[in-house]
Amino acid sequence: MKILHLDSNHPLLIQQLTELGFENHEDYTSSKETIEEKIANYDGVIIRSRFTLDKEFLEAAKNLKFIGRLGAGLENIDTDFAEKQGIKLFSAPEGNRNAVGEHALAMLLGLLNKLRKADQEVRNGIWKREENRGYELDGKTIGIIGYGNMGKAFAKKLRGFDCEVLSYDIQENVANEDAKQVSLDEFQQKVDIVSLHTPLTEKTKNMVNSTFINSFKKSFWFINTGRGKSVVTNDLVEALKSGKILGAGLDVLEYEKTSFENLFTSKKEMPEAFQYLIEAENVLLSPHIAGWTIESKEKLAQTIVDKIKVKFVNT
Numbered sequence: 001m002k003i004l005h006l007d008s009n010h011p012l013l014i015q016q017l018t019e020l021g022f023e024n025h026e027d028y029t030s031s032k033e034t035i036e037e038k039i040a041n042y043d044g045v046i047i048r049s050r051f052t053l054d055k056e057f058l059e060a061a062k063n064l065k066f067i068g069r070l071g072a073g074l075e076n077i078d079t080d081f082a083e084k085q086g087i088k089l090f091s092a093p094e095g096n097r098n099a100v101g102e103h104a105l106a107m108l109l110g111l112l113n114k115l116r117k118a119d120q121e122v123r124n125g126i127w128k129r130e131e132n133r134g135y136e137l138d139g140k141t142i143g144i145i146g147y148g149n150m151g152k153a154f155a156k157k158l159r160g161f162d163c164e165v166l167s168y169d170i171q172e173n174v175a176n177e178d179a180k181q182v183s184l185d186e187f188q189q190k191v192d193i194v195s196l197h198t199p200l201t202e203k204t205k206n207m208v209n210s211t212f213i214n215s216f217k218k219s220f221w222f223i224n225t226g227r228g229k230s231v232v233t234n235d236l237v238e239a240l241k242s243g244k245i246l247g248a249g250l251d252v253l254e255y256e257k258t259s260f261e262n263l264f265t266s267k268k269e270m271p272e273a274f275q276y277l278i279e280a281e282n283v284l285l286s287p288h289i290a291g292w293t294i295e296s297k298e299k300l301a302q303t304i305v306d307k308i309k310v311k312f313v314n315t
């Protein structure tokens with residue numbers, strides 16, 4: 001079987017697939033159109049998120065038997081059409097869920113302890129203790145939206161903090177021993193902290209908007225390691241300004257990669273809300289690296305190899 005790799009990865013991926021008898025080809029630079037022209041020659045494709053495997057691409061991939069997605073989010077694949085075409089889909093949330101759980105926790109502790117502000121002040125020769133008095137996680141109610149691989153990994157990290165963990169999910173009965181699943185109404189009545197772990201779907205796009213934010217009884221801290229497009233940036237900023245949101249940890253943003261860099265390099269004025277996020281002392285930002293650790297790189301690759309092996313290699 002011939003596999004086309006579209007994003008560079010941990011070397012074990014190609015090493016192990018070669019040992020298993022697959023023929024591996026790498027193309028990390030050609031345009032989507034160029035790849036489409038040759039994709040019919042391949043049985044498998046492995047991608048991170050370089051481009052979208054849409055209907056047109058999958059129609060061209062006449063001999064494709066599987067897609068390996070080195071990650072969890074599947075919005076860059078037309079999964080329904082792939083299924084219709086009988087293409088097997090392997091994703092790898094097992095590879096980066098621990099990293100996401102740890103990153104969400106790091107953001108949460110960083111926010112509660114005002115680390116961004118305190119760090120910046122000390123570096124600027126300012127020694128203010130009272131203004132930098134933080135909050136403890138102990139006794140807080142943490143709400144996790146989307147209780148799948150990532151939400152569960154975060155809840156597991158909260159064991160031992162003496163806080164209550166609630167989850168809200170559109171699927172019934174997804175909770176485990178680390179969280180109590182509640183209705184959205186109960187969730188919005190009780191939580192002090194919200195951590196978003198949902199995929200990007202029609203329903204979750206722009207889900208965190210003013211109406212949603214203002215339905216919470218208390219002011220709350222907000223963490224997003226899900227997808228940036230689930231949040232309306234303007235509404236988040238309004239809530240930060242009003243104090244309804246006490247602080248935000250954002251690993252994912254409305255603008256990412258090229259569109260993010262364009263904000264800084266283009267002659268156009270930066271959107272006001274985005275400028276606010278850049279400057280705010282109670283906002284922690286990271287460039288979509290929650291699931292992006294030294295360890296997860298290897299685990300993602302190993303997960304994909306193992307899934308391909310189970311399905312396509314006779315042992």
Ligand SMILES: NC(=O)c1ccc[n+]([C@@H]2O[C@H](COP(=O)([O-])OP(=O)(O)OC[C@H]3O[C@@H](n4cnc5c(N)ncnc54)[C@H](O)[C@@H]3O)[C@@H](O)[C@H]2O)c1
Nearest residue numbers: 072073093146147148149150169170198199225226290291
């Ligand atoms: N920042 C990062 O580096 C990083 C890394 C990995 C995953 N992610 C993001 O996290 C997402 C979740 O990954 P996962 O592996 O946990 O997925 P998953 O499918 O295991 O879990 C997602 C959960 O969200 C629930 N859900 C879907 N729509 C919802 C809604 N409208 N309201 C409430 N719950 C809803 C689903 O029922 C499911 O239980 C990915 O799709 C990706 O977008 C980000």
Ligand SMILES: O=C(O)[C@H](O)COP(=O)(O)O
Nearest residue numbers: 048049070071072073291
């Ligand atoms: O969905 C994921 O696994 C993470 O968000 C990583 O996405 P990436 O493939 O764009 O790095």
